[in-house]
Structures are given as C-alpha cells and as structure tokens.
Amino acid sequence: xxxxxxxxxxxxxxxxxxxxxxxxxxxxxxxxxxxxxxxxxxxxxxxxxxxxxxxxxxxxxxxxxxxxxxxxxxxxxxxxxxxxxxxxxxxxxxxxxxxxxxxxxxxxxxxxxxxxxxxxxxxxxxxxxxxxxxxxxxxxxxxxxxxxxxxxxxxxxxxxx
Numbered sequence: 085x086x087x088x089x090x091x092x093x094x095x096x097x098x099x100x101x102x103x104x105x106x107x108x109x110x111x112x113x114x115x116x117x118x119x120x121x122x123x124x125x126x127x128x129x130x131x132x133x134x135x136x137x138x139x140x141x142x143x144x145x146x147x148x149x150x151x152x153x154x155x156x157x158x159x160x161x162x163x164x165x166x167x168x169x170x171x172x173x174x175x176x177x178x179x180x181x182x183x184x185x186x187x188x189x190x191x192x193x194x195x196x197x198x199x200x201x202x203x204x205x206x207x208x209x210x211x212x213x214x215x216x217x218x219x220x221x222x223x224x225x226x227x228x229x230x231x232x233x234x235x236x237x238x239x240x241x242x243x244x245x
Contacts, residue, residue, distance in 0.1 A: 105169060108151070112173040115146060120177045128180055135181045144213030149187055153195060157207040182216050190217035 101109065119142070128136045143149050151166040153159025160166070167188060174183055191210045194202055209215040 101165075101169070105165060108166060109169045109173065111146065112148060112170055113176075115142070116173055116177045116179075120179060125178060125180065140181050140216070141213045143181065143183070144211065148183070149213055150211045152187065153191065153207055153211055157203060158211045159207070182218070185219060186210055186215070186217040189219045193219070 120139070128134070128139065140149075147160055148170050150159045151162040151170060152164070153161075155161050170183065171188075174181075187210060191207065194206050194210075198206070206215065210217065
C-alpha cells in the first residue's frame with residue numbers, strides 16, 4: 085500500500101497565480117505605487133488616527149477588503165492566496181491601515197466562527213469599509229484587566245487599558 089506522499093513523489097506542483105490573481109497583484113501594486121508613497125505614509129502615520137480613512141475607503145472601492153469573503157455577504161469569494169497577494173503588496177509599502185486586524189483577524193473569525201446573524205450584520209460593513217475592527221483577548225488567569233472606551237469625533241471607539 086502506498087501513502088499519499090509516495091504517490092505524489094516526483095510530481096510537479098504549479099504555484100503560478102491565476103489570471104485573476106495576477107490582475108489583483110498588478111492592480112494593488114499600481115495603486116500603491118501611485119497613491120501610497122513614503123511621503124504619504126509619513127503623513128498618515130503622523131495623523132491623530134495613525135491611519136487614513138480615505139485610503140481605507142479606496143481599499144474597499146478597489147475590492148481589497150472584499151477579497152477573502154463569499155459573495156453572499158458582498159465579498160469576492162477569494163482564498164488565502166488572494167489575501168496573501170494583498171498582504172504582500174501592502175508590506176512593500178509598509179501600509180498602516182488595519183487590514184490584518186479588520187479583514188484577516190476579525191473578519192476571518194466572523195466568517196469562520198460567527199453566527200449567521202453576526203455575519204450578515206458585520207461582514208458587509210467590513211467589506212464596504214464602514215467599520216474598522218480590532219481584536220482583543222484576555223489570557224486565562226492573566227489577572228484583572230481594566231479597559232475604558234470612548235468615542236472620538238471621527239466616530240471611532242477608542243479602548244485603552
């Protein structure tokens with residue numbers, strides 16, 4: 085009896101991007117080159133929020149925030165590969181907008197573990213750029229954590245603690 089590994093030994097695996105994935109990579113690369121230069125990044129980092137809502141909305145309009153979610157919620161039905169392509173291009177420009185926090189972590193948890201009501205309520209707002217999310221957790225037996233939150237003029241809820 086042969087194992088799967090033995091049966092596949094010597095076969096080649098094609099890791100090439102599909103035409104759609106190449107288009108995604110080229111689109112985000114061109115956008116970043118034109119709109120997210122080092123001077124822009126420095127200005128964004130120095131802003132009170134530390135990221136740009138305008139850039140975030142542009143990410144939504146270009147479909148970057150929709151890539152890993154199914155069409156049912158307004159997504160593009162992409163996979164981890166599309167997310168990786170976006171992350172790689174964001175990494176080239178040291179993008180500070182909360183893609184990992186909002187789309188990958190919070191959105192991924194909602195997509196994979198959220199109830200249907202939670203998915204319908206929150207995923208479309210992540211996809212269209214309306215909401216920014218952060219992930220917080222408390223380790224078991226980590227002691228008491230005191231957190232306060234306040235709404236700032238931009239509509240952001242800031243949590244500290």
